[in-house]
Amino acid sequence: MTVIDISYWQNFIDQSTFAAWKAAGVERVVFKAGGADGGLYKDSRHDTNVARARAAGLGVDHYFFNGPVDPVAAADAFIDYAAPQAGDGLWFDIENEGALAHWTPDQVLAAVQQVKARTGAIAGVYMSSSVTAQADWSAVVAFGCPLWVAQYGPNDGNAHGAPSIAHWTSWTYWQYTSQGRMPGFGGSLDVSTTSGGVIPVVTAAATVGHNASSWSTQQIQAALIHLGYDLGPSGADGDYGPATTAAVHKFEVDHGLGVDIGIAGGQVVGKLAQLTAAPAAPAAAGLTLDGVLGPRTITRWQQVMGTPADGTISTPSALIRAVQRVVGVTDDGLLGPITRKAVQAHLGVAQDGIWGRNTITALQVRLNQNRF
Structure with missing residues (x-):
């Protein structure tokens, strides 16, 4: 099985390109979700590229670059940024970045333990063959973390020999070149091959973000x-990502709730309920299912x-830009044919690029359910 990994540096990739990779034998793509080497940050290309790869039928993994941040907080950020679905793989990238040293075995163990607590999955670790020999990783191995090892040899686009893996007895992915080519x-x-080893996948969609309350994420956001x-521009999109975490954190600070790094627990929801006279989530508007995209439907x-x-x-x-982020196309705010078809795919109707009665009626049904 061939595996490709990409990040911000590969920019946005079209769904047609992902489809061409699949036709060429690629089965999974590993996407950088973010990192901790410059404070916690999310890869800005992640969500769009993941959506396009899924649409092309590719398997999805996510990785997170280590750095000088508490590994438990980093693990929480990783899950929030990646929003993994059932069948997605999870990896921590353990390597130096300039003068920043890679995580120690204890730090890696703390991170993977937190991922398991959040998702039930045991995350794997990516490291070069030299890093596998630079520390005693036996506790990480004993925890069950699969290995994605990088060893290039002449780095000519081909695999040579077999990688050195020190404490591990087997590897799951072997990144053998950074000079791969794909249609x-x-x-x-970067191209990897697999050994048939266990891929560290989650078995169910993770509870994303820090919503530990009885309210839905969209209610909290509203x-x-x-x-x-x-x-931010996405508004109440139901995604408990960095913007929501930051807003909840500020709310905690503003109201003296005991800073909990953006976790929406009982104290936060209780205070939100006290301060908002109306229900947090917009009430259903009761749109008539007439298939007309008029002012009332647009407002809703x-x-x-x-x-x-x-x-x-x-x-x-702003509405179309928020919609584009949900359906995984370029968020330029323009209602063109690509966006129209992506919305139709999201709604589960024929993708002809023409928003007729069937498309708008399907939209109105969802809006009456307080969702898109």
């Missing part, structure tokens, strides 16, 4: 927006997406 992509790519907290759509609600779609549009 539809103009540059070099209440925060109502109280003037900035959740804007409310659900957490964008300014004026009943019109401007050019560019």
Whole structure:
């Protein structure tokens, strides 16, 4: 099985390119979700590229680059950023970055233990063959962490020999070159092969973010927006990502709730309920299922997406930009044919690029359920 890994540096990749990779024998792609080598950050290309790879039928893994951050906090950020679905693989990238040393075995163990607590999965570790021999990784091996090892040899695009893996008895992925080539992509790519070993996949979609309350994430987001907290252009999209975590954290600080790094628990929800007279999530508007994208339907759509609600779609549009982020296309705010078809695919209707009665009715049904 051939595996490709990509990050911000490969930019956005079209779904057609992912499909060409699949046709060429690639079965999984590992996407950088973020890292801790410059403070906690999310890879800005991750979500769009993951959605496109899934649509092309490829398996998905996620990786997170280590750094000088508490490994438990880093593990939480990893799960929040990756939002893994059932069948996705999870990896920590253990390597130096300039003067920053890679994590120690104890730090790796703390991170993988937190991932297991959050997802039930035992994350794997990526490291060069030299790093496998630089420390005593036996506790990490004993915990059950699979190995993704990098060893290039002449780095000519081909695999040579077998990798050295020190404390491990087997490897799952072997990254054997950074000079791989794939159809539809103009540059070099990291390419790995597999041994048939266990891929560290989650068995069910992870509970993303730090929502430890009885409210839905969208309810929490809507209440925060109502109280003037900035959740970015995506608004109340139901994704407990970095913007929501930061807003909850600020809310905790503002109201003296005992700073819990953005976890929405009982104290947070209790205070939100106290401060918001109306229900946090917009009430269902009871749209007539007439298949017409008129001002009432547009306003309801804007409310659900957490964008300014004026009943019109401007050019560019904050509403369309938020929608594009959900359906995994370029978020330029323009309602073009690619966006129209992506929305139709999201709604489960025919993808002809024409928003007729069937498309709008399907949209209205969802909006009446307070979701997109």
